[in-house]
Amino acid sequence: EDKVVQSPLSLVVHEGDTVTLNCSYEVTNFRSLLWYKQEKKAPTFLFMLTSSGIEKKSGRLSSILDKKELFSILNITATQTGDSAIYLCAVVSSGGSNYKLTFGKGTLLTVNP
């Protein structure tokens, strides 16, 4: 059974802090790892990672994948109150021509002013 584990489950920081969110996985036929941000309703896509060691960056957010150790981290620097959200990690695995996304439980990030 495919498994995605995120840690911590929740985190409270002050504006300006840097946070690191973790995602480890155990899946058969790994294809890629995705990070999403969920504020109110639908999750919004952040990054897709397929290769080890290549950092993806978007503003204050960055992410990297380690396919040997089977984990990814999402970094947020100089956090702002608008970064408060649930951050979801998902892993895409394949069986034949079928693709499946398995999500972790998410990390609830609260950024206080």
Next chain:
Amino acid sequence: SQTIHQWPATLVQPVGSPLSLECTVEGTSNPNLYWYRQAAGRGLQLLFYSVGIGQISSEVPQNLSASRPQDRQFILSSKKLLLSDSGFYLCAWSVLTHTEAFFGQGTRLTVV
């Protein structure tokens, strides 16, 4: 451009009543379609996924079922709702050659 519609946004149903949630995708053909449930505002649990018309894979045995009567339509159903079916249901789609999933706005289901 591709869009995904999911309705209704909010639903309150009595225990034992039937359920039908609909999801349609526009602007793409033969998408992978997914139904997720999110309990207590946390991680997404995959309920069903479909790679084509009439092809449904169930990830978790439960009181729910899914159907895909048309290429871009995905329906989540139940014959008799349980209290434990309450939650936030999200429909999503992805393309085989790409792997990001795009989500609908979700349905908040409360079973009373």
